[in-house]
Amino acid sequence: MNKGMIFNIQKFSIHDGPGIRTTVFLKGCPLKCQWCSNPESQLDHIxxxxxxxxxxxxxxxxxxxxxxxxxxxxxxxxxxxxxxxxxxxxxxxxxxxxxxxxGEYKEIDEIVKTCLQDKDFYEESDGGVTISGGEGMSQPDFVKALVNKLKDEGIHVAIETTGYIQPQIFQDLALLFDLLLFDVKHYDSEQHFLGTAVHNELIIQNLQWAIDQGIEVLPRIPVIPDFNASLEDAKGLAKLLQSVGAKRVQLLPFHQFGEKKYELLNRDYHLKNKKALHKEDLQDYQNIFLEQGLDCFF
Known part of the structure; x- marks a missing residue:
């Protein structure tokens, strides 16, 4: 597939993997997280x-x-x-x-051309390109072709994924990437469903498989008030990560950067009055992971 539905290409990104990166945002996501900062990414069309x-x-x-x-x-x-x-x-x-x-359809060659404009920055900073969303694997044929083109240019390619992908598709795509930035939102399946509209068994299965294959995986936890921000939640998440053999975890404190988008989409935003979290709010939370031998950072 030569075209994909994307909604943004963000250059000089420093939060979506190592070094200076270009992040390509795809539309379409199987989750409906109540705190989603890119609600425009959830549907797969304009x-x-x-x-x-x-x-x-x-x-x-x-x-x-x-x-x-x-x-x-x-x-x-x-x-x-x-x-x-x-x-x-x-x-x-x-x-x-x-x-x-x-949302707009863009051809692979056009996207690759845009990414190559900053190849010197990738090389100087050990950066590259990150596929994001939505769900980075939501358009598998397009993603596979795009990643192969980028790899042909010698570019480090990462992906941000929810892990909620059918195993055959996940396994086919995951092996292509240099790094999986893998969201882990809750250890309890029912609580996971309440916050995201999907259960977590498939996610854990794919996470376990990727780690077992020796793929570089960085689990990332969006820490959300009244969802997974308690110390008990931290203990449950640490236990889950230990059980699948993870060694590192990144914490992503809740923010309100996406609030305005809900108004523009004429959608209710369930976390409207929640205060943003900061590193200093999560020191005890972080310490639980550190005490369990996990390299936990922000």
């Missing part, structure tokens, strides 16, 4: 975003939509995702740029 503060309520977008996907209700523009085909007629018609979109 989405229309609406900024109420810019809207002059001319309703031009409603009139021009060829599929009747937009309506004006309660002084807001609403987009019916089931009717919207991503033609962007409404976006182009909006006189105030109140409508924008997330």
């Amino acid at each position: 989405q229309i975003l609406y900024d109420y503060d810019k809207c002059i309520h001319c309703q031009q977008c409603v009139h021009v939509c060829p599929h009747g996907a937009l309506t004006h209700q309660n002084n807001r523009i609403l987009v019916d995702a089931k009717k919207c085909v991503g033609c962007l007629t409404c976006v182009h018609a909006c006189p105030q740029d109140a409508l924008t979109h997330e």
Whole structure:
């Protein structure tokens, strides 16, 4: 597959693997995490975003939509995702740029060309390219072709993954990468489901397989208030990581960087009033992993 649905290419990233990196964000994710900082990544197709503060309520977008996907209700523009085909007629018609979109198809050669622009920085910093999302493995044929092209150029390639992928697909793709940045969100399957809408058995199975294969895997825990941020949660997660043979773990403190996106997507945000966490808030949490012999860092 020569084209993939992506929503961003972020250059000079320093948080998505070692060194200076270019991060390619794919649309599509099987999880629906309540705290997701990229909610625009969850659906695998083009989405229309609406900024109420810019809207002059001319309703031009409603009139021009060829599929009747937009309506004006309660002084807001609403987009019916089931009717919207991503033609962007409404976006182009909006006189105030109140409508924008997330998601576009890009060809592999174009993405590789963009990544190669910073190859010197990768080499100087031991960096490279990271495939992210959404779920980095959500478009397997496209990802496989893209990674092979990048590897042909001698580039270190990492992937951010939820691990919630059918084993055959996961195993086929995981072996291609130099590093798996592997999300581990909860040790308890039912609690995992409450926060993400999926259970964790498949995730743990894939994590175990990757470690057993000798692939470089870095488990990463997003520490979320009222979900997995208690010291008891830390103990449960440390026990899980020990059981699969992990040696290192990175903590990702909860932040509110994605809050505005929910408003633009006309979606409720369940963690709206939660305070962000910082390293100093999680010293005791971190110490539990360290005491269990895990190299735990932020």
